[in-house]
Amino acid sequence: MLLDLSQFAILFAAGILGGILNSIAGGGSFITFPALLFAGVPPITANATNTFAACAGYISGTYAFRREIVKDRANLTKIIVLSLFGGLSGSFLLIKVSEQQFVSAVPWLLLVATLLFLFGDKINHYLKKMSSHAKLGVVISLLLSLFLVGVGVFGGSLMQGLASLV
Numbered sequence: 001m002l003l004d005l006s007q008f009a010i011l012f013a014a015g016i017l018g019g020i021l022n023s024i025a026g027g028g029s030f031i032t033f034p035a036l037l038f039a040g041v042p043p044i045t046a047n048a049t050n051t052f053a054a055c056a057g058y059i060s061g062t063y064a065f066r067r068e069i070v071k072d073r074a075n076l077t078k079i080i081v082l083s084l085f086g087g088l089s090g091s092f093l094l095i096k097v098s099e100q101q102f103v104s105a106v107p108w109l110l111l112v113a114t115l116l117f118l119f120g121d122k123i124n125h126y127l128k129k130m131s132s133h134a135k136l137g138v139v140i141s142l143l144l145s146l147f148l149v150g151v152g153v154f155g156g157s158l159m160q161g162l163a164s165l166v
Contacts, residue, residue: 086152
């Protein structure tokens with residue numbers, strides 16, 4: 001697929017702005033994903049490309065937060081397993097759904113992502129407060145585990161994007 005100069009300029013600007021937004025607060029995909037669609041990239045491919053492009057940021061973010069990650073070493077294996085399960089599930093779903101099914105799900109996925117972006121800190125604070133109650137601790141832990149699997153499913157296109165490169 002050849003890009004004309006205006007498409008290249010839009011993708012370049014979206015990449016820069018999306019990278020800046022990701023480094024400050026996250027959410028750069030709200031800029032880069034629509035830009036890829038505008039350039040004519042099919043939706044599933046745009047999603048995989050967008051997720052793969054953010055990998056360097058995820059890796060550098062993991063390195064930057066390595067001390068915080070080590071503090072929660074007891075939960076690290078559980079987090080990795082749940083994330084991989086969700087990511088593999090999301091990758092499988094992305095490969096199996098049609099473009100039309102994916103396109104009809106995108107507005108809902110963006111709505112959920114927007115709500116989490118806006119209210120994530122409040123939700124996190126509330127769940128931490130609720131988990132201090134002995135009776136609710138197990139329920140909250142289960143909900144957080146399910147949420148982590150859901151986030152993995154949402155980001156599962158990363159693995160599909162990697163697989164398409166091989």
